[in-house]
Amino acid sequence: MTTSTAGGIGGAPDISGPPRFDPFDTLPDLAPLRDAATRGDWPATAGFFARLATEEDRSFAAGRLADLDGAEHYLEKAVAASPGDPLARTLLAERYLRIGWEIRSGARAEHVSRDQFSQFHSWLRRAEQLLIEVCAEHPSYAHAWTVRVTSARGLQLGQTEARRRYDRLSAHHPHHYPAQTQLLQNVCPKWGGTWETAHEFARTCAAEAPDGSHAGALVAIAHLEHWLELDGIERTAYMRGLPVRDDLRFAAQVSVLHKEYRPGFHGIGAHSAFALAFSLGGHHADALPHFLELGDRASEFPWHYVSDPSAAFVKYRKAALSVQGESR
Structure with a gap:
């Protein structure tokens, strides 16, 4: 039995198949x-x-x-x-x-x-x-x-x-990332909090955590929660906004893309949050490294925030991989 770096998502993942969401798989x-x-x-x-x-x-x-x-x-x-x-x-x-x-x-x-x-x-x-x-x-x-x-x-x-x-x-x-993800839900408006509190909490966790921790993914989750509360054109405009993109880029660099990052069991969920957040904003080049790490692996949260998680995963992964092809 391997330990905390067990369940990581290194290696050569399959990037052609449909996503697998079962964590036991x-x-x-x-x-x-x-x-x-x-x-x-x-x-x-x-x-x-x-x-x-x-x-x-x-x-x-x-x-x-x-x-x-x-x-x-x-x-x-x-x-x-x-x-x-x-x-x-x-x-x-x-x-x-x-x-x-x-x-x-x-x-x-x-x-x-x-x-x-x-x-x-x-x-x-x-x-x-x-x-x-x-x-x-x-x-x-x-x-x-x-x-x-x-x-x-x-x-x-x-x-x-x-x-x-x-x-x-x-x-x-x-x-402690699991506790942070739970408190983030508590401070969102749907549970009596505010967006200011939610984003501030996520950014503070990311900034104060050691480089290479999971905490940066909280920034992506906070933006996804905010996106979910919007309607129509507001949703698209929000995720496409440069402040959100830059927020996500910084959070990814200090967490899951940092050289000190060790995935553990939370790696798939953390990369999933960034992959979905960047994709919803049309930032496919930024989503690419996360899809390359994921391959055909995904987490139910936050992919269940979109109407057809499997189809959305395949669609956005294809868009990210096409950016990779164009750069060659």
Whole structure:
């Protein structure tokens, strides 16, 4: 089992096939985790997480485990067998969070029924009970605080509480990309924030992080979130604007295109954010290095922000590769 640079996206990727979005397919190092979950094998699950070298990769892997239907059953048994284990409790809490969010759906609040909200909040409160205990006992436990940033959003606890939770984490792990992506969602207008706050947070994270970190991708994500809220010609004009292009270029250079960058499990998502953001703005030459790194690999987020993710990926990759051909 390789460690934090595992699941990277180096090598010679296929740039001709349709995109693959399943992380268990695009990141083969995750396969043992899925196998362990399928068997309901808690010792193998715990061993998988113990071999990961970074908190960022642990949070990513935990999110993929939370996506697996029925995983809560063996995680509940693990918690019952070892009630003091912070990993088992946090993994179970994130799975509860995911169940609740699936019930709520990704629709805007006005399109979510009262019963959906009731069930959603019930699952989130179950998760919170576990997480409060873990954070009290292990105040530097990055994964638990990251999940609590997400639950704060779902429970509508407000900007101050979400930021408090993030600050508790960042005091121990100052550049934790998974937590940063979650707080970025909290500070967007759709969750009570502002665009000024969202862009400032993303740029600050990118500027303060060590060169070659994932944090630059937050700048791309913030612009994609902003683009999503616009309509018609405003959307196109926004992403084509030179300030956005230059913002993206700087963020890419200090993060995923920097010589010190090590992809880890987050590499596909980070490159996907830049590839989509540059492509939406018609900046295909800037999108090219990201598509060359991706090949036929992609992440559901943020590609699900476009109506047909697979078709859009192929279309924009082709446009980027055509720029490469013209330059020869």
